Amino acid sequence: xxxxxxxxxxxxxxxxxxxxxxxxxxxxxxxxxxxxxxxxxxxxxxxxxxxxxxxxxxxxxxxxxxxxxxxxxxxxxxxxxxxxxxxxxxxxxxxxxxxxxxxxxxxxxxxxxxxxxxxxxxxxxxxxxxxxxxxxxxxxxxxxxxxxxxxxxxxxxxxxxxxxxxxxxxxxxxxxxxxxxxxxxxxxxxxxxxxxxxxxxxxxxxxxxxxxxxxxxxxxxxxxxxxxxxxxxxxxxxxxxxxxxxxxxxxxxxxxxxxxxxxxxxxxxxxxxxxxxxxxxxxxxxxxxxxxxxxxxxxxxxxxxxxxxxxxxxxxxxxxxxxxxxxxxxxxxxxxxxxxxxxxxxxxxxxxxxxxxxxxx
Amino acid sequence: xxxxxxxxxxxxxxxxxxxxxxxxxxxxxxxxxxxxxxxxxxxxxxxxxxxxxxxxxxxxxxxxxxxxxxxxxxxxxxxxxxxxxxxxxxxxxxxxxxxxxxxxxxxxxxxxxxxxxxxxxxxx
Numbered sequence: 001x002x003x004x005x006x007x008x009x010x011x012x013x014x015x016x017x018x019x020x021x022x023x024x025x026x027x028x029x030x031x032x033x034x035x036x037x038x039x040x041x042x043x044x045x046x047x048x049x050x051x052x053x054x055x056x057x058x059x060x061x062x063x064x065x066x067x068x069x070x071x072x073x074x075x076x077x078x079x080x081x082x083x084x085x086x087x088x089x090x091x092x093x094x095x096x097x098x099x100x101x102x103x104x105x106x107x108x109x110x111x112x113x114x115x116x117x118x119x120x121x122x123x124x125x126x127x128x129x130x131x132x133x134x135x136x137x138x139x140x141x142x143x144x145x146x147x148x149x150x151x152x153x154x155x156x157x158x159x160x161x162x163x164x165x166x167x168x169x170x171x172x173x174x175x176x177x178x179x180x181x182x183x184x185x186x187x188x189x190x191x192x193x194x195x196x197x198x199x200x201x202x203x204x205x206x207x208x209x210x211x212x213x214x215x216x217x218x219x220x221x222x223x224x225x226x227x228x229x230x231x232x233x234x235x236x237x238x239x240x241x242x243x244x245x246x247x248x249x250x251x252x253x254x255x256x257x258x259x260x261x262x263x264x265x266x267x268x269x270x271x272x273x274x275x276x277x278x279x280x281x282x283x284x285x286x287x288x289x290x291x292x293x294x295x296x297x298x299x300x301x302x303x304x305x306x307x308x309x310x311x312x313x314x315x316x317x318x319x320x321x322x323x324x325x326x327x328x329x330x331x332x333x334x335x336x337x338x339x340x341x342x343x344x345x346x347x348x349x350x351x352x353x354x355x356x357x358x359x360x361x
Numbered sequence: 362x363x364x365x366x367x368x369x370x371x372x373x374x375x376x377x378x379x380x381x382x383x384x385x386x387x388x389x390x391x392x393x394x395x396x397x398x399x400x401x402x403x404x405x406x407x408x409x410x411x412x413x414x415x416x417x418x419x420x421x422x423x424x425x426x427x428x429x430x431x432x433x434x435x436x437x438x439x440x441x442x443x444x445x446x447x448x449x450x451x452x453x454x455x456x457x458x459x460x461x462x463x464x465x466x467x468x469x470x471x472x473x474x475x476x477x478x479x480x481x482x483x484x485x
Contacts, residue, residue, distance in 0.1 A: 039420045040395035219394070219421050288398045288445070290418050312397035312420050319398075341400070341416065 010056035011146045011200040019215055027119035029057040032217040042216035043223050043314040046186055050152035051216035052207050059122030060145050060194055063113040065137035074132045077262045079253025085110040088168045088181045090251050092243055098267030099239040107168040118233045146200035150207055151190035158210045165359040174206035182360060187228025187353055189360045226320060227313045229352030235293055236308040236322060244271035247280045279330040282352035283321040285345050290319040291338040297325055298337045304329045313354055320354045367477035368429045373453055381430055384457040388481045393419040396448040401437040401459060410468050415458055426458060430467055436460040
């Protein structure tokens with residue numbers, strides 16, 4: 001417990017304590033893992049009503065100046081220049097070998113680009129982005145802003161907006177000016193809300209006071225995103241995985257796939273032409289026993305891959321997992337063995353998401 | 362009903378003659394959260410006190426359950442296979458894990474309720 005002194009806290013730390021949260025260290029922060037309701041209840045409540053997550057540990061930044069989008073495109077195959085004002089997009093930052101440095105959100109706020117990167121990667125991403133900027137473009141980290149995610153089917157009526165899925169705009173919620181995007185990490189409709197740190201607690205209290213809003217922690221966030229088939233950086237993505245292997249080619253712009261003018265393009269192009277050696281797939285173990293991250297995957301006794309995220313899907317009502325397997329074993333329905341505590345647990349490759357997305361498109 | 366005894370690994374046991382009924386404590390189930398799967402030992406298995414013989418999986422993580430005493434597994438709670446949430450709902454009742462017929466004397470480091478509660482408090 002000695003290192004808890006060095007953990008950072010979010011602007012909602014006092015509120016979390018008041019709500020009786022259990023905190024865990026995550027990416028250098030002390031973060032809520034679950035509230036008294038428990039992961040299962042928080043997860044199911046998010047799917048049926050609305051849940052509020054504190055994700056203030058994530059890195060927020062602005063990119064300002066003529067040519068900001070083109071500059072960022074050096075590092076990502078996402079089509080940033082085509083992003084219209086008021087729109088947000090998911091993208092990948094790549095290294096020279098086509099490996100994924102991070103996955104992130106980029107939004108066009110008209111006069112600037114707004115970025116949200118992973119907490120565990122902001123110390124890597126921001127200097128990397130800085131290193132490719134021309135003199136007229138400035139990167140401004142926004143450490144004084146908190147980030148809340150309000151997720152679930154009730155959100156549209158609780159906080160009505162004109163936004164459609166992946167729309168973003170400055171709006172006012174409970175008298176507080178925020179930047180809200182209609183997006184999330186649960187597979188549900190909802191909002192991700194960037195708010196000045198000093199107003200974060202007032203906003204969180206206002207949202208929690210709305211009918212049917214329950215606080216939820218990182219535990220539920222993880223089971224929700226896994227059911228939704230969404231990647232967690234550090235588990236499902238790292239600097240050795242490429243967009244092709246990770247099945248994230250959809251995040252690459254068509255124009256970018258014609259021009260191949262981004263870092264790591266050569267390897268990505270080669271894999272698109274010839275096929276990647278391994279692919280990220282969904283897995284459904286038989287029965288109720290979960291298979292967790294780092295579980296070995298075998299086919300006929302031969303090791304063909306590893307699970308990168310796995311657990312029990314409360315909404316699916318069964319264990320679910322994702323991982324990487326050698327390409328010959330990646331087709332839906334392929335029977336594989338997951339080696340859990342030295343025993344082979346039968347599983348099949350399954351399409352993702354495990355739980356259908358319900359975005360407001 | 363005889364008094365429960367406890368281990369520092371957060372199992373409880375209740376002696377019924379030479380047979381101990383064993384489960385995980387209320388503190389343990391609270392710490393684990395919603396139990397979704399229990400992997401039980403085979404009936405007839407000879408086990409040694411301190412040996413990991415079962416696994417309890419919550420939404421978030423897997424944890425070992427240890428044999429608190431040496432002996433032979435004589436029964437397991439098959440009902441947990443279909444409804445593992447009994448472990449959360451009734452940890453010292455319907456949520457029991459397995460029964461071990463003791464061979465020889467019980468370990469002398471088993472705790473009574475007061476000592477176990479004091480131990481749990483010392484962890485906080």
